[in-house]
Amino acid sequence: MKLKRIGAAIALSGLLMGMAACQTNPVNKSAAPNSEFKTRVSQSGVHSFTLSNGMKVLIKPDHRSPVVVSQVWYKVGGSYEYAGVTGVSHALEHMMFKGTKNLKAGEFSDIIAANGGSENAFTGKDYTAYFQRIASDRLELCLRNEADRMRNLQLNEAEFKKEIEVIKEERRSRTDDNPTSLTYERFNAAAFINSSYQQPIIGWMEDLDSMQLSDLSAWYQTWYAPNNATLVVAGDVDVQQVKAWAEKYFGVFKPSKIIPPKPRREVPQMGERRITVKVPAKVPYLLMGYKVPVLKTLINDEKNIDDIYALEVLAGVLDGGQSSRLTKTLVREKEIASSAGAGYDPYARQQTLFLFDGSPRDGHSVKELESAIKKQITEIQNTAPSTAELDRVKAQVMASSVYEKDSVFYQAMQLGTLETVGVGWQKKDEYLKKIQQVTPQEVQAVAKKYLIDDSLTVAILDPQPINANSPRASRTAGGRHAR
Amino acid sequence: MLDKLLVTFLTKSKKHKHPLKYVGANLFAPVLAACILFSNNAFASPEIQHWKTQNGAAVYFVPSNDLPMVDVRIVFDAGSARDTENKKALSGTALMTNGLLAEGAAGDNAQRLAEKFEAVGAAFGNGALKDMAWLSVRSLRDDKYLQPALINLKNILSFPDFNESAFKRELERLKISVKAGKQSPGNIASLRFFKELYGSHPYAQPSSGTEESLQQLKLKHLKTFYKKYYVANNAVIAIVGQLTTDEAKKVAADLVADLSAGEHAKPLPAVKALTEAKTIHIDFPSRQSTVLMGQVGMARGDADYYALYLANHAFGGSGFGSRLMEEVREKRGLAYSTYSYFSLMRAAGPFQIGLKTRNDQLDEALKIIREELNKYITNGPHKDELQDSLKNITGGFPLRIDSNKKIAEYLSVIGFYNLPLDYLDAFVGQVNAQTKVKVDDALKRRMHADKMLTVIVGSKG
Numbered sequence: 001m002k003l004k005r006i007g008a009a010i011a012l013s014g015l016l017m018g019m020a021a022c023q024t025n026p027v028n029k030s031a032a033p034n035s036e037f038k039t040r041v042s043q044s045g046v047h048s049f050t051l052s053n054g055m056k057v058l059i060k061p062d063h064r065s066p067v068v069v070s071q072v073w074y075k076v077g078g079s080y081e082y083a084g085v086t087g088v089s090h091a092l093e094h095m096m097f098k099g100t101k102n103l104k105a106g107e108f109s110d111i112i113a114a115n116g117g118s119e120n121a122f123t124g125k126d127y128t129a130y131f132q133r134i135a136s137d138r139l140e141l142c143l144r145n146e147a148d149r150m151r152n153l154q155l156n157e158a159e160f161k162k163e164i165e166v167i168k169e170e171r172r173s174r175t176d177d178n179p180t181s182l183t184y185e186r187f188n189a190a191a192f193i194n195s196s197y198q199q200p201i202i203g204w205m206e207d208l209d210s211m212q213l214s215d216l217s218a219w220y221q222t223w224y225a226p227n228n229a230t231l232v233v234a235g236d237v238d239v240q241q242v243k244a245w246a247e248k249y250f251g252v253f254k255p256s257k258i259i260p261p262k263p264r265r266e267v268p269q270m271g272e273r274r275i276t277v278k279v280p281a282k283v284p285y286l287l288m289g290y291k292v293p294v295l296k297t298l299i300n301d302e303k304n305i306d307d308i309y310a311l312e313v314l315a316g317v318l319d320g321g322q323s324s325r326l327t328k329t330l331v332r333e334k335e336i337a338s339s340a341g342a343g344y345d346p347y348a349r350q351q352t353l354f355l356f357d358g359s360p361r362d363g364h365s366v367k368e369l370e371s372a373i374k375k376q377i378t379e380i381q382n383t384a385p386s387t388a389e390l391d392r393v394k395a396q397v398m399a400s401s402v403y404e405k406d407s408v409f410y411q412a413m414q415l416g417t418l419e420t421v422g423v424g425w426q427k428k429d430e431y432l433k434k435i436q437q438v439t440p441q442e443v444q445a446v447a448k449k450y451l452i453d454d455s456l457t458v459a460i461l462d463p464q465p466i467n468a469n470s471p472r473a474s475r476t477a478g479g480r481h482a483r
Numbered sequence: 484m485l486d487k488l489l490v491t492f493l494t495k496s497k498k499h500k501h502p503l504k505y506v507g508a509n510l511f512a513p514v515l516a517a518c519i520l521f522s523n524n525a526f527a528s529p530e531i532q533h534w535k536t537q538n539g540a541a542v543y544f545v546p547s548n549d550l551p552m553v554d555v556r557i558v559f560d561a562g563s564a565r566d567t568e569n570k571k572a573l574s575g576t577a578l579m580t581n582g583l584l585a586e587g588a589a590g591d592n593a594q595r596l597a598e599k600f601e602a603v604g605a606a607f608g609n610g611a612l613k614d615m616a617w618l619s620v621r622s623l624r625d626d627k628y629l630q631p632a633l634i635n636l637k638n639i640l641s642f643p644d645f646n647e648s649a650f651k652r653e654l655e656r657l658k659i660s661v662k663a664g665k666q667s668p669g670n671i672a673s674l675r676f677f678k679e680l681y682g683s684h685p686y687a688q689p690s691s692g693t694e695e696s697l698q699q700l701k702l703k704h705l706k707t708f709y710k711k712y713y714v715a716n717n718a719v720i721a722i723v724g725q726l727t728t729d730e731a732k733k734v735a736a737d738l739v740a741d742l743s744a745g746e747h748a749k750p751l752p753a754v755k756a757l758t759e760a761k762t763i764h765i766d767f768p769s770r771q772s773t774v775l776m777g778q779v780g781m782a783r784g785d786a787d788y789y790a791l792y793l794a795n796h797a798f799g800g801s802g803f804g805s806r807l808m809e810e811v812r813e814k815r816g817l818a819y820s821t822y823s824y825f826s827l828m829r830a831a832g833p834f835q836i837g838l839k840t841r842n843d844q845l846d847e848a849l850k851i852i853r854e855e856l857n858k859y860i861t862n863g864p865h866k867d868e869l870q871d872s873l874k875n876i877t878g879g880f881p882l883r884i885d886s887n888k889k890i891a892e893y894l895s896v897i898g899f900y901n902l903p904l905d906y907l908d909a910f911v912g913q914v915n916a917q918t919k920v921k922v923d924d925a926l927k928r929r930m931h932a933d934k935m936l937t938v939i940v941g942s943k944g
Contacts, residue, residue: 064549065885097803106813109803114871116878118802135881162816169771170819173839177769179666280768283663322585322597322607332593335652338659359663361655392601399604399623405550406886466666466768 044429046415047239053255054227057246058415058425060234062408068235069409070142071131072150073416076223078201079125079349080261085215087203090123091167092216096130097121098159100152105159108145115141123201126349127420133409136236140245143231147249150224160213168209171202179281179461187287187459190275195266195350225256230419234412266291266351273457281463283338284366288373289353291455295346295423308346309434310442311354311450316393317385317443318342318356318376323392325376326358336364336372349421353457354450366460380447384440397435528907529890531897532728534735538715538744542735543894544722547887551624553724554891555633555734557640558899560748561616561712563690564829572685573700575657575692580705580713581611582653584618587644596639605632607639613686614829615899616712619891624725633734641741643709650702658697661689668773668940669839671765676775676938679761680833684754714745719898723891751830754779762937772845772941773837776852778931780825780834783900789913790925791825793876797868798859799823799836801875806868810855811838817848829900834930842942849939853932860930863923877911 040048047059077089099105112119117134119142130149132142175181185200192198203211231250233242269291298305319326319342330337340358360369404410415425532544540557563577585607586593600607605622618640622632664670674689681687692700720735756779781788792800799807799822811821818838826832836856840848864872884890884907897906 065881067881067885106803110871113801113804114874114878116875116880116882118879118882133882135878138878162813165816166812166819169817169840172770172841173819177668177771280666282666283659321601323594323601327597328594331656332652335655338656359659362659388602392598395604396601399606399628402550402552402623403606403621406552406888408885463666 042426042429046425046428048425049243051226051247051251053251053253055246055250055253056230056419057243058230058232058419059237059239059242060232060408060411060415061237061239062234062405062411063236065408066136066236067133067408068136068139068233068237069131069133069412070139070146071129071232071412071416072146073127073129073230073232073420074223075126075228075258075420075422076128076219077124077126078199078203079196079264080223081196081199081203084207085203085211085219086199086207087167087201088207088211088215088219089128090202091164091208091211092219093121093123093128093130094163094167095155095160095216096149096153098156098163099154100148101154102148102152103145105156108149111141111145117142125197125201127417129416129420131409131412139233139237139242143245143249146231147253150226150229150250151253153220153224155213155217155220157213160216164208164211167202168205171205171208175200175202176205179277179279179463180285182279183277183285183287183459183461186275186277187289187457190273190459191289191291191353191457193267193269194264196261196264197266197348197350197352223258225258226250226253227255228258230416232412232416232419234408234415264350269455269457271454275457275459276462277459278462278464280466281461282466283359283461284463285359285461286357286366286369286373287459288356288370289457290451291351292344292354292450294348294350294352294421295427296349296421297351299423306434306438306442307446307449309431310438310446311344312346312435313390313393313438314380314443314447315342315344315354316396317380317389320393320396325380325389326356326373329376330358330369330372334372335361337361337369340369340373347417347421347423370458377447377451380444381451384444387440390438390440390443394436394438398432401432528884531894531904531907532731533898533904534732536715536720536736536739538739538742540715540718540720540735540739540742541898542720542722542731543898544726544728544731544735545890545894546726546728546731547723547890548725550887551725552621552887553624553629553726553734554619554621554722554887555636555724555738556617556619556721556891556895557738558615558617558719558721558895559712560614560717560829560899561708562612562614563688564613564685564751565708565712565748566688567685571699572688572696573692573704574688574690574696575700576704576708577616577712578611578690578692579650579653579657579700580708581609581616581618582657583645583650583705584639584643584709585609586649586653587646589638589642590644591638592646593649596635599635600632603628603631605635607632607636612690615895617895621888633738637738637741640713640738645702645706645709647702650705654697654700657691658694661691661694661697664691668767668769668771671767672773672775672938672940675763675765675940676777676833676835676936679763679938680757680777680779680936681754684752684830686754686828686830686832711745712748713742715739715742716745716747718742719895721891721894721898723887723894754831756931757934757936760933760935760937762939764939764941764943766943767940769941770841771839772842772848772939773839774845774849774852774937774939775835775837776856776935776937777833777835778935779831781827781929782829782831783827783902785827785831787925787929788827790917790922791929793869793872793914793917794859794864794922794926795823795825795834796872796876797864798855801872804871806855806859806864807836807838807852810851811848815847815851817844817851821852827900845939845941849937853935856930856935857932860926860932863919863926866919869919869922873915873917876914880911 049057081088112132115138117132119132121130175185189198231246295308318324326340330340337358338361343355356373358369360366414428418427419425529545534542561577566574566576585596605620608619620632620636622629678687722731799805807821811817818840821838823836825834836852
C-alpha cells in the first residue's frame with residue numbers, strides 16, 4: 001500500500017563516439033576466417049563477437065527454461081533527432097512491423113504468434129530495439145526475419161497514414177491526458193538548453209502532424225545497418241549455433257557509412273531554471289533535477305569516473321528502499337510528503353539529471369516539499385552518510401545482482417543498453433565491485449559537487465479545476481515508447 | 484509486457500518511481516490479469532509439492548536450485564471483497580489493514596522493519612486487490628540473509644502494532660492516492676464500471692476506498708479485519724527456491740506458527756448479471772475518450788472457462804492479430820491499444836473490452852467494437868483465428884513459467900482458487916479439446932451483446 005507510483009527509473013541513452021564496432025571496417029581478408037569471430041567469454045558468462053560487417057553479437061546462455069529472448073538494438077533514438085522531426089525514431093519503430101520485400105504488413109508478428117512467441121519493440125532517447133520471446137527451438141525464425149527488416153523494409157504510404165494516427169493516440173494517452181507525464185515533458189524541455197535530451201521521445205504533436213513517410217525513409221537509410229546494431233540473445237541456446245545463424249542472416253549485409261550525430265553537449269547551466277505547468281488535475285507534483293555526468297561522459301576521465309558509482313549510492317541512500325532517507329524523513333517523520341523519491345540513471349549517452357520528485361500531503365505546499373528535499377540534500381552535503389546506511393544500499397545491490405538472473409529478458413536488456421549507449425556491455429561486470437568500494441565521504445563529495453543550485457531545474461504541477469471545459473494543453477510526451 | 488521490464492540497474496528492491504522515463508507497451512497487460520497458465524505436452528511443468536501446516540495453512544512448493552535465492556509469498560482471502568462483511572461497508576479496510584502490517588510490528592517501527600529487510604538485501608512486498616491480500620519476500624538463500632528476512636516477515640504478519648499515528652499517516656496518503664485517481668480518465672472509468680456492473684455485490688467497491696469511506700475508517704476496523712482474516716485456515720503459502728522439502732516445511736510452519744487457526748472466509752455472494760444494456764458518459768476534459776464495455780464474465784473453475792478463454796484470445800486477448808486490434812488499430816488507426824479479457828475471480832469477474840480514442844472518433848470506435856462483438860457472438864471465431872490462437876497458446880506455454888517469480892505467482896493462484904495440482908499440465912490438453920462448435924456454443928450462451936455496460940470518460944465537446 002505504499003503510494004509509490006509504479007515505474008522504473010531508467011533514462012536510457014547513448015552516443016556512438018568512435019566505437020570501432022561502428023566503423024565500416026572492411027574485412028581483413030588476410031586474417032584467418034575464424035579470427036574475425038573469435039568469441040570472448042566474460043566472467044558473467046557473456047559470449048561476444050563482431051561480425052565482419054561490424055555488427056556486435058552478445059550471447060548469454062541460461063538453460064533454466066527452454067525459452068530465449070532475441071533483441072536487436074540500433075544506435076538511434078529520440079536524442080539523435082533534430083528540431084521538426086522529433087518522434088521520427090519512434091514512428092519508424094512502429095513502421096518496422098509493416099512489411100518488407102519478403103513479408104506483408106504484420107506477417108512477422110503473425111509468424112511469431114503462431115509459434116507461441118511474443119514480440120514488441122521500444123524506443124528510448126539513445127536506442128531503438130526490437131525483441132521476441134519464444135521457445136528456444138524457434139530462435140532461427142526470429143533471427144531470419146529480424147535480419148530481413150534491417151535491410152528490406154518497405155515503407156508504404158497508406159500504412160503510414162494510419163500508423164501516424166495510432167502514434168498520436170499513443171501520445172494522447174501517455175502524455176497529453178496524464179498530468180504528471182505532461183509535467184515531466186515540460187520539465188525536460190526546460191532543463192536542457194541545447195542538449196537533445198530536451199526533446200520528447202514520442203515527438204511533439206506538431207512534428208507528428210507534419211511527419212512524412214520520406215522522413216522515416218531517410219531515417220531508416222541513415223541508421224539501420226549492421227554496423228550500427230547489436231544482437232543480444234539470452235536463454236537456452238547453443239552459442240555456436242547462434243553464431244552460425246548470426247553470420248548466415250546478418251553477416252551477409254554490407255555495412256553502411258554511419259556518421260555519428262552532432263555532439264550537442266549541454267552547455268553549462270548558469271542558475272536555477274523553474275517552470276509551472278497548469279493543467280486540470282487534483283494533486284500537486286514536484287520535479288527537481290540537477291545536471292550530472294553519466295558513465296559515458298566520464299568514460300575517459302579516470303580521475304572522476306568513480307563519481308558515477310558514488311552518485312548511484314547517493315540515490316540509494318536517498319531512495320533505495322523503504323528505509324532510505326526521503327521516505328523516512330519526509331513521508332514518515334515530518335509527514336510533509338505523500339510520496340518522495342530520487343533517481344539517477346548512469347546509462348545514457350549524454351549528461352543527464354539527478355532527479356527528485358514527490359507530492360505534498362494535504363495541508364502542505366509544494367514549496368514546503370521542495371525546501372524539505374533541499375534540506376535533505378544539505379544534510380548529506382554537510383555530514384557523510386553512516387556506514388550502516390551504505391551497507392544497506394550495498395546489500396541491496398549485491399542481492400539484486402542475483403535476483404536479476406531470474407529474468408533472461410532483464411539480462412538481455414542490461415547488455416543491450418550498455419552496449420548501445422556506448423559504454424560497452426563489459427561495464428556490467430565491474431558494477432558490483434565498484435559499488436562496494438564507494439565510501440561515505442565519496443557520497444558526501446558527489447552531493448557537494450553536483451547537487452548545486454545553479455544547475456537545478458524545478459517543475460511544479462499546479463492543478464487547475466477539472467471541468468469539462470478546461471481542455472488540457474495539447475502538445476507533449478516523454479518516456480520510452482513501445483510499439 | 485514491457486511494463487514488466489524494470490530496467491533499473493539501481494539498487495531498488497522496491498519499484499522505482501518516476502512516472503516519467505518509464506513507459507511500457509502496456510498492450511498486453513490486461514490479458515495477464517485474466518489468463519494464466521497453459522500447457523504444452525512437450526514441456527513438463529514444475530512438479531508442485533503441497534501440504535498443510537499444523538494450523539491449516541495450505542502450502543505449495545516448487546524447489547528450484549539454479550539460483551541461490553528463495554521467494555516466499557503468503558496470500559489471504561482478505562481482499563476488498565471482504566470490506567463489506569462488517570455491518571457497515573467501509574471500502575479501503577482490506578487495503579489499509581494489509582498496508583499497516585509493515586508500519587510497525589513486534590516492537591519495531593516502520594523504519595526499523597524496513598532496515599531489517601534491506602540490511603540483508605531482501606525485497607519485501609505487500610498489497611491487496613479485490614480477492615487477495617498478500618505479503619512476499621525475496622531473499623538470498625544463505626541463512627545469514629534468509630533467516631533474518633523470514634523472522635522479520637513473520638513478525639510483520641503475526642505481531643502488527645496497528646499504531647494510531649501510523650494509521651493516520653497511511654490513511655492520509657491513501658486519501659491523496661484516491662484523489663489522484665480522479666485526474667486519471669482510465670481510473671475514473673474503471674471505478675464506475677465496477678460500480679455499475681456489480682451494484683450491491685462487494686466487487687462494486689473500490690479496493691482503495693472512497694473519500695467517504697476513508698473519512699469513517701478507524702483503526703479498530705483494521706484490527707477486527709486482521710483478526711478475522713489473517714488466520715492460518717485463510718492462508719495460502721507459495722514457496723519457490725533453493726530449499727529441500729524439509730527446509731520448505733520448516734519455513735512454512737514457522738511463518739504461520741503464531742497465527743491462530745481461524746476459519747476460511749465465507750463464499751462470496753453470487754453475482755447478478757445486468758438485465759439490460761446501459762451506457763454512461765462522464766464528461767472529462769481529456770483529449771481522448773476512454774471506453775470500457777463489458778458484462779459479468781466468469782469465476783475461477785467455470786465449466787466454460789477453456790472455451791471462453793480461447794474465444795477471447797482470438798477476439799481481443801492476444802494483442803496484435805486479435806480481431807479487435809485488427810479492426811480498430813490496424814485497419815483504421817483509431818487507437819493505440821484495444822483489448823478484451825475475462826478477469827477470473829472468486830465470484831464471477833468481469834468481461835471487459837477497452838480502448839482510448841480521440842474524442843471526435845468516439846462514435847466510430849464504439850460502432851466498430853459493438854459490431855465486431857455482435858458478429859463474434861453470432862458467428863464465433865473463424866476457423867483460422869481459432870487455429871492461430873491454439874498455436875499461440877500451446878507454443879507459448881514455456882514462457883509463462885520461465886522464472887521463479889512467475890512460478891511463485893502461479894502457485895499462489897492455484898492455491899488460492901483451489902485449482903488442481905496438475906492444472907498447469909492439463910491446460911494445453913483442455914484448450915486443445917475445444918472445437919469451434921464448443922466455442923460458438925459457449926459464446927452464445929454466455930455473452931450478451933444486448934446487455935452490455937458501456938462507460939465512457941471524455942470530453943463530449
